[in-house]
Amino acid sequence: MCYVRRFQLGALLAGASLMSVVAAANANASTVVSDYPSADRADGAARSSGRAADEIIVTAQRRSESVQDVPVTVNAFDAALVEERRIIDLTDLATQAPGLRFSEFANAGNISIRGIGTAFVSGNGESSVGIYIDGVAVPQTKAFGLGQFDIGAVEVLRGPQGTLYGRNSTAGVINFTSAAPTKELSSGFTVGTGNYDSVRANAFVSAPIDDKLRMRLFIEREYRDGYVRNVFTGQDLNDLQAFGGRFSIDAEPLQGWSVKARLSHREERSAGPAFDSFDPSFPILSAFGLPVAFLQPDFDPYRVNSPTRYSGYRRLRVGSVTNTIDIADGLVLKSITGFTNARFNNTYDTLGTLLAYPISALAKSKTFSQELSLNGTSSKIDWVLGAYYFRQRYTLDNTSSPPPALGPTSRNDQAALQESASAFGDVTVLLGARTHLFGGLRFSRETVNQRLRIFDQTPAGEVLRCPGAGIDPEQKVRDDHVTGRLGIRQEVSDDVNVYVQGAHGYKGPSFSQSQCQNGYAPETVNSLEAGLKSRFWDRRLTLNISIFYNDIKDLQLEIVSPLGIVVDNVPKARIYGAEVALNVRPVDALRFDANVSLLNARYNSDYLGDANLSPNLTPQNVRGNRLNNAPDLSGLVGAEYDLNLGQDAGLLTFRGELNFTSQYNLREVSYPWTVQEGYTTQNAFITYRTADERLTLRGWVKNIGNKAILGGVLGFGGALGSFLPPRTYGVELIGKF
Structure with missing residues (x-):
């Protein structure tokens, strides 16, 4: 395996070097535009972290505007910040955006914002x-843990987004x-x-074909040994062998018509979960009277003791074509056509002990998804009208x-x-000189068949347990719902905005994957x-504060066990x-940033x-318990310092960075073994x-x-x-030409 890795790495580096030589030759005595946004700095460096927050442009409201002008809490990361802080997956992103939590649980991504979002692994x-x-919406929770690559920007929008984003965005x-x-x-x-x-290792090349057509090709390869050891078989678990790439095209076929096409592929092999x-x-199994000595569990967070041979494969392909047509001055028609194709295959032991309980x-x-929108802009009003269709075909053999x-x-x-139409x-609307009134509605129809x-396997062969006699094997549900928002934003000055917004979010009904007629x-x-x-302070200090209240009805909760x-x-x-974000740049070379989330999230009914999860198999009433993955306090504090080595020295x-988190529950019940301590x-x-x-x-x-942090509990x-990954470290060389 070592020789294979060296060969593949060498081939990739050789390709990167060849592209670098080509780029350098073509750049002779000319300015090469960097692929990543940068900012002018007194010391000659171009880095996003030194810029004022208003220089980051977002599309949270389906139009380009400063993050400081958007009346919703947004964590925005441009390409330079993504690179500098090595945000290569959702685990990394969660460390940079307190209040956002992510872990992989039962081979699926468990993600929450402001305490909304429970582990959901059913079909x-x-x-x-x-x-x-x-x-393009990516609904497969099993794909959330896949690495992200060649990122131009990331936006984290907090709170229900049921108006402009209709696909299940209550959090x-x-x-x-x-x-x-x-x-x-x-x-x-x-x-x-x-x-x-x-x-x-990765490499990209980006080039204009002519003045109306540009292309970009990105490829990457990644390997890692496992950080969990199966002491029975000697197998490394939670390892990684990954390959990915993206092909991008931007074109302007006619005046006022632009086309963006993207095709990406990512596949990962990993023994686990x-x-x-x-x-x-x-x-484990103490309630059933089985002796611990017989099971021989290994209580180390990064060791298991199972005779099972683990394996895993997951793949995600995402394609999109975005057409934008300027119909008239201030009137734009936009179409986003997208598809995803995903495959997941795993074999793992649920118990991790000598008493094997394998699942395959x-x-x-x-x-497939299609969105059409018509955007209008004038000096007094910005508006958008649109329609959206989504279809997913899903199969599972477990x-x-x-x-x-x-x-x-x-x-x-x-x-x-599964189909959705909306x-x-x-x-x-601009009222007066600095007052903005905004609102919207969305009608959605969700259908699941x-x-x-x-x-069940019996000595007589395979016997159908579900559906039983008289039960229709076809499960169907259809639901219509209206969501929306209404708010006002006041520009107190050029550098100060305040806003108030009410919003209603919705996530549709469906069925579980292992219980007949179990609809929710x-x-x-x-x-x-x-x-x-x-x-403030000549825009060297940025302070954003938000306070919020969410009332949730019929919170969808999934109880996962081997049964x-x-x-x-x-x-x-x-x-x-409440959430507070602070960025301070007292001098050009020194920067401080802090993000803090205060949260009180509780189940509020019996x-x-x-x-x-109970020692005596007696269910616990969850009223008053914390919602899953919802710590009362979490935050990130960071500091940066630039040391200028000289005009030509670099x-x-x-x-x-310091991340801090108070204790939180992994499940809806509250026992010592379902709580992650602060x-x-x-x-x-x-x-x-x-x-x-x-x-x-x-x-x-x-x-x-090297803190062992629980990611989920069965x-x-x-x-x-x-458990989340232990301590990791490394070194990397980046070249841009």
Whole structure:
């Protein structure tokens, strides 16, 4: 394997070097436009972190505007910030945006914003956070953990976004925008290595074909040994072998008509997921009277003891074509056509002990989406009218093989068709000189058609358990709903904005994947938010504050155990809190940033939680418990310093980060083994840039204290957990030409 890695890495570097030579030759005595946005700085460096916040442009309201002018809380990262802080997946993004939490749980991405979003791994269950790549919705939670690459910008929108983004966004939306082709020839590469024998390399080339057509090609390769050890077989788990790429085209076929086409591919092989008995006070299967000595669990967070051979594969392809036509002055027609194609295949042991309980699953998903919108802009009014259609076909073949004493081997055969159609409108009106009134409505129709069959293996062969006699194997649900927002924004001055907004969010109904006729109701959120966005001290200080209240009805909650997956609705939950973001640049070379989230998120009605997590298999009433993954306090504090080495010697930048989090619940019940205690983690970066900024050398370390952090908890007469990555570190070389 080592020789294979060296060969592939060498081939990739050779390609990168060739592109660099070509770029350098073409750049002879001319200015090459950098692929990444930059800012003029007194010391000659071009780095986004030194810019004022208003220089970051976002499209949160489906039009380009300063992040400081958007009447909603937005965490915005341009390409330079993404590169500097090594945001290569949602785990990294969550460390940079307090209040956003992400972990992989039961082979699916568990993401929440402001406490809304529970682990959802069933076939038709979707996240409460909408994920978009180049305007295309990615609904597959199993794809959320895939690495992101060649990013041009990331936007994290907090709070219900049910007007302009209709696909299940009761908690918020995360927009990933890929890097665009450049108007002049440019190329670059990144190569890095680190602990766990990790190797990561990528390269891109971007070039104009003529004055109306530009193309960009990006490819990457990544390897990493596993950070979890199966002490029984010697297999490394949670390793990574990844390949990805994107081909991008920008064109202007006619005056006033632009086309953007993107096709991306990412595939990963990894042995996992790994679940482990992590709490000796509640050993696995203790409630069933099985001796711990017989099971021989390994309570180390990064070790399991199972005879199962783990394997895993996941792949996601995303394609989009965006047509923009200027119909008249201030009138634009826009079309976004998109598709996703995903495949997930895993074999893993649910228990992680000598008493093996392997699960094998093969899931496939194909989606198609089409959005049409008409945008109007004038001196007094901005408006958008649009329509949206989404379709997903999903299949799942899942086999669970428990020990004979705990039940028969079972197989789930699921096929589902999910459709969504909606129409929406949104308007912002200027009242007077500085007062903006805004509001919008969206009508949505959600339809799910599912066929679910469950078979049990018996000595006589495969026997159909579900559907039983007299039960229709076709499960169908249709629901109509109206969402919207209404608010006002006041420009107190050129540098100070205040706003108030009310919004209503919605997530549609569906069915679980392992319980016949287990349908669940829609989830709705009523939200009220007020905020301040301000800049002072010649825009060297940016202070943004928001306070919010969310009232949730029929919160969709998924209870995951080896016995099956049940989806239900908790009647009521409520959330209130505040967020503060501060950026200070006292001098050009020194910068401080802080983001703090204060949250009070509680289940607010009687509901009996997962009995599998109780020592005596007795369900707990969750009223008053914290919502899942909702710490009362979380935050990030960072500091950067630039050391100018001289006019021709380059720039050295030091950055340190401190992440802090109070304790929070992983599940709806509250036991010592379902609570992650409060913790702090530290990250550090040292970056050297040459004077011409063509070469960057960066060293980095994340989770310096090597804190073992729970990512999710299963229950089955014991506590089974999966953990976030331990300490990682490395060095990387970046070239741009």
